[in-house]
Amino acid sequence: MATHDDVPMNPEYMDYAEHERTYSGFITVTKWGVVAVAGLLVVLMFFIL
Template identity: 50%
Template sequence: MADADHMPMHSSYMDYAEHERTYRGFTFAAKWGTAVIAGIIILLAIFLV
């Protein structure tokens, strides 16, 4: 059942520039998202405790 796709997937079909751009965007968002959440938690700990 896993091979019911019937469409060959070769690396030549992949747009590496777009893949790199997407990966960099994801890592950028993950890094800054984590920093913002950590900052919010620290501020909550300072001002609410």
């Protein structure tokens, strides 16, 4: 079983710059993924219709 320590996390150990960089990367990949899927759907629409 995992132990549950009630030790509060010290903010100085949190790497906020890395969190923001990871979030920004996630948003960028998600945005371009949506654009790619939308483009694929448009291309498929022209080939099917």
